Amino acid sequence: MRDSSEWHPTAFRTHTIGQIVSNGAELIGEQVSVAGYAETVRGRGAIAFIMLRDGTGHIQAFLKKDNMDDDTFIAVQSASRESTLQVTGNVAQKRPPKVAEGEPTPPPEYEINVTGANILSSAETPLPVGIIDDVNVGLDIRLDNRHLDVRRTHVNAMFQLRSRVLQYGRDYLISEGFQEINSPKIIASASEGGTNLFPMMYFDTPAFLSQSPQLYKQLAVLGGLERVFEIGPAFRAEKHDTYRHLNEFISFDIEGAWMNDEDVMGVQERMIHHIWSEIADNDQHLIDVVNEYRVSQGQEPVTVEVPELPFPRIPYCDAIEIVQKGGGEIEWGEDIESHHCDIIAAQYPGFHFLPRWPMSMKPFYIFHDEDETGSTGGQLSRGFDLNYGRDEMTSGGQREHRVDVLEQNLRNMGLEPADFTFYTDGFRYGAPPHAGWGLGVARLLMILTGAGNVREVVLFPRDRNRVTP
């Protein structure tokens, strides 16, 4: 749950539930108002127990018919689950529950002896999906009812973790001098070629949704912003249907001047190390919530294992050998596919970089050194991937800053340099060598939370069959 110890009172409450839960001893006898969802409503006689939940905790509200007017008592007692309530009353220590012989007495808990209450909003019944029900719910139904699904403690915890990951990542990059930018998501032409873009009309001009901030973050660096990062959406009109692809996803991108591929791999591994360390230090309680649910479903709990630095580097040529020795069919120049990654992951189960891919497999903006060739003589590039297990997290590299080479690369890949003048012109007036990467935020979250599907860690995922809610 969220730490609300510093939160201010609002129009609807004097205290958060979390404040009372953690500070109850000092509040005993004090009159407070809290607001929350009625998780359970028990009792049909002259007393009632409401388990109230807000974003900071749970607390029991105890109602005695004698302590308030009849209408209020009846209204609250007959409230449906998940209705929102505001209650006023005195903080009291809860009577300890009956415990079995020999069981330890639980620590003191607090409750609110209600004197006044107000139903803010009644929940319709039945709920489309249960919040605390002990029934597994399919992902599709959950996503249709995401507004309720997120109320579930472990789902809520996963999104808090997501926010933390972004926060720690952002903090870290700022500490290395990166500044946050925002690039346009409506663009006139393909940023990279290759993947399909979503077309749209920009007034009377055909345009597209951006597939990547790639070219724009480079222009920012060419423009002298030195080190930049962006956390923003990317759109790809690919009809893929897997646990790790979405048609709209949040990409965590950086680009830095006077850097090569090895330099930005360093930035990346330090950033990931920082994120993992901070999560381990500050947010284990969120992981615990996720694990409580996982265990109840018969799944293995996840552990936050801070990765060691540096991450292993497995150059493409070595990776090909590993796959071949592991019985995989692959030739130099072919893509390392998922089943190949399984073979590599058997040796390198955690984070590992795959640098020095063949230039023929990399986009036109990736840098290559003519002197660097692979085991079969093919031209190598300064492009790299970061994988975790079998999954690709990142694609990055040193960028081509020589405009004549850039234009030749475009022609080699069947693209027309004239269509990219908005980009290539940026290189005509002095260009620093530079490098960068793009990281899939949801894929990183999958590792941390043990989610088996990126949709779990995206609030309102957009895939080939889903545009609502």
Added chain:
RNA sequence: GCCCUGAUGGUGUAGUGGCCUAUCAUGAAGCCCUGUCGAGGCUUCGACCCGGGUUCAAAUCCCGGUCGGGGCGCCA
């Protein structure tokens, strides 16, 4: 786009031609009891994805559709 697989109350499931006016859990409505606390007890409610076909008989078999799940390709 390809391969495999599935669709039963609000939710999750059992059910492979007649034993099914369909199982269990959860839920909802109500009653009883109760300072409860995973509360408990009782009663009631609520479902075979859509369309066509085979058959004396279809939740069950066949065809088409829609939607879902798994894998692949592509990528982050």
